[in-house]
Amino acid sequence: MAADPATIPGESNRLAYASGRGRWVVAATVLGSAIASIDATVVGIALPAIGREFGSGLATLQWVVTAYTLTLASLLLVGGALGDRYGRRRVFMAGVVWFALASALCGIAADPAILIAARALQGVGAALLTPGSLAILEASFRTEDRGKAIGAWSGLSGVATAIGPFLGGWLVQAVSWRLIFVINLPLAALVVVVAQRHVPESHDPDAAGRIDTAGAGLITAGLVALAYGLIDGPTDGWTSPTVQIVLISAVLLLGGFVVRERRTAAPMLPLKLFGSTQFTATNVVTFVLYGALGGALFLLPIQLQQVSGYTALEAGVSLLPVTALMLALSARSGALAARIGPRLQMSLGPVLVGSGLALFTRVDHAGSYVTEVLPAVLVFGLGLATTVAPLTTTALTAAPARHAGMASAVNNDVARAAGLVAVAVLPAAAGITGSAYLHPAQFSTGFHIACLISAGLCLLSGVLAAATIRNPHEGLAPASPAAQHHMHCSLDAPPEHPKGPEAVG
Template sequence: MATVSRVAQQPADPVGLRFASRSGRWVLVATVLGSAIASIDATVVGIALPAIGRDFHTGLAALQWVVTAYTLTLAGLLLVAGDLGDRYGRRRIFLIGVVWFVVASLLGAVASSAPVLVGARALQGVGAALLTPGSLAILEASFVPEDRSRAIGAWSGLGGVATAIGPFLGGWLVQAVSWRLIFVINVPVAAAVLAVAWWHVPESRDPQVTGRVDVAGGLLVTLGLVGLTYGLIEGPSSGWTSPPVLATLVGGAVALGVFVGRERRTPAPMLPLALFASTQFTATNVVTFAVYGALGGTLFLLPIQLQQVSGYSALQAGMSLLPLTAIMLALSARSGALATRIGPRLQMSVGPFLVGTGLALLARIGPSGDYLTEVLPAVVVFGLGLATTVAPLTSTVLAAAPARHAGIASAVNNDVARAAGLIAVAVLPAAAGITGSAYLHPVQFEDGFRTAVFISAGLCLIGGVLAAVTICNPHPTPTIARPSAHRLHCALDAPPLPDPQHATAAG
């Protein structure tokens, strides 16, 4: 234990950890469990939405806020959190995020009204913002370059397992006891994360970071997202021309514009815009936005469809996604290894098509809700698409930028994924005609759900086409391991940047 303790208190060895080593496995355990508490909570809440709505007697807009309040603070503060990790230590910020998340979860468990629950969810988002970029950045900074894709693939697969287990566990808790327990389950997992990370995860930071943390930039992003989200959620019921809706939409857009202008001028930007000079980096993030927007909107509506239209219990609705567990566990790490051998282009092109096909198949779910003929085929195809896409997507965005900005790069891609889901949850129900109390009327909701999944499927197809025409495989490299700073970049890319990096999807 003396050796482990010494490693945990010192900067990561420049040589890095091997995936098959004992130390490497402990690092993987800590990062997977850390990101899992955020993933599980997000998916569990989706299963619990009908029960929350009944307890608090709320309409669809309130349920949207239960989801989006979390995503708002998460997306708004991810960049600040990534910067904090690069400056003050990725492990340190990761551990702070875990503690914060658990405290906010307990507040959600005792919420007395929908507004209180929304507030607790917003605080959860702050904790998730602190721990989410850190989990992937720790992997990138800890493992040797040739083992990073394998580690990220395992992280993606095991994280997918956690995401899939969440609905099952949440459904059982909602049906057997109460939706409030879905927030309590974070406590034992967080305790394990804190113990493993404290003893086994090496500290890492960016030694070249300068200036101060761009808190103003983080506030501008958060305010911009709040304004846009409020306008998009309230627009269908209040009217798009009503003064509050117009004011928040315009104010949100202005805040985001000011943020971009600030990042161009400040000497130490929270978001180094030079990252986007890389075609590979930019294209991968656009694909991320398309795929995760489709996922976010559909997975918000699917539990409601299964429970309100098909008559599933909360437990049955949660169990319906369990095949994702086996698929992600069996294939994600292999998918990452395959992308390392053949390059990411094929998988990033085919994967979104599979995801879109799975989403389109969800349109077959009706009042009978037969699992074997209506639900399972869609879940299997959808799972195969995710397993094909997520690991190479993550590896590609990380490889498109230098390693010393691991925290901020991870935060950027996570921010893209979260913002996509945030916007989709706000926009997709209204675009499909699901507003107000529609979720309480099965026939009306079923019609809207069918429209929504076709919209989401189309978005995934666009992502696949975009990947096919923009993503390119790296040039062949010698078998001798290269330092991450000397990675070859795709010929379509700009010259290697001074130092950015990024993580995709994750969860």
């Protein structure tokens, strides 16, 4: 049965999870989210192959990763607001189509510049579809079925995330790195057909006022300038007039963004959220922790393939235990935090993550998976499973309930921005520049230094959490059904609240 394109007016017209149409809605949102999350996880596996084909240095590979994160982080909040106003299904489908077209451009890119530009366009598409997937579930299902729908979305998204590195590694090894992008086209076509036929349209009746395009423009330009300066600084020299001008411009643009958000009546980022000490502390911990993760996970697939001699498929499969641990333990970690408060896990979890990163310094040429890689992967994954759910819940509960969606979206964006900065800075800080990744011994030395730097950042985030995160005196209230089921397993950023970034009261 095709969906009525009209906005769902009330609870009586919402869907039951067990209905055929309800299952199709879940399928559309899972597949839509999957094309973005799988793409984010497989690109790292493909970096060595991309570098070999184009004869590119490390800076180019940094931009392949950073361009996507940059536009996604800059426009995620705008994507949610557009869905509120113009229709969540409409914006979700537009994002899927945009993402598919950008993926096709990635697949046929004849040079690195085209690939980087196409990756930036992919980020725009992801910013449109990512908030829409959960917002559609929130708006489409009856209250008593919403938790089931979001739980199914979360679990199936976790499976998609687990499949991503394996599928990407196989495609890179068996055919070409270009297939990791081209494979998005049939998936996107299926999502559009299913969404058009089965997903009901919905709007936020309270969405009013103008979209903060000026704020979006300032933060996008500021992040572009910051990334350019940090990535090209080690190559061109920090005293280069171009690098200095770009970095100064970044400071001015990002400062202008803060001023704009303080003064505008409808800010993209409500700075009043940071009036909560708990919310600010949580985001500081997030920035430090996800900075450590972003930089290390950028370098790890290169280390495994260029130094340890793994194939792309072997490198992809080697990290599957991380996803398995998060799928198995994240919900339990969230439940424990609900009983005792988040501080213990937010303090000890990053220490475990850092210990796993420190163990990666044992990974060298011809490294045994069982004795060198697997122990590091298991400790690393255990730390993530311990940390992510309490961290996300704390970001939600630190803000007023009517701002929970925005609070989670801000926390998500902070994590992505941290990864962006880390990918730009960590290689240079570890002495990995230019074509170093083509020289195994040189790269391996830098990788070990990078792991130790990242481990130190993880330890710092644990100390910050112990010092600044508070447990509620009366204990955390039991999670809502949606929160109990909602657990996304992407390492790219924390999960978003079911209401998505548009849920601003």
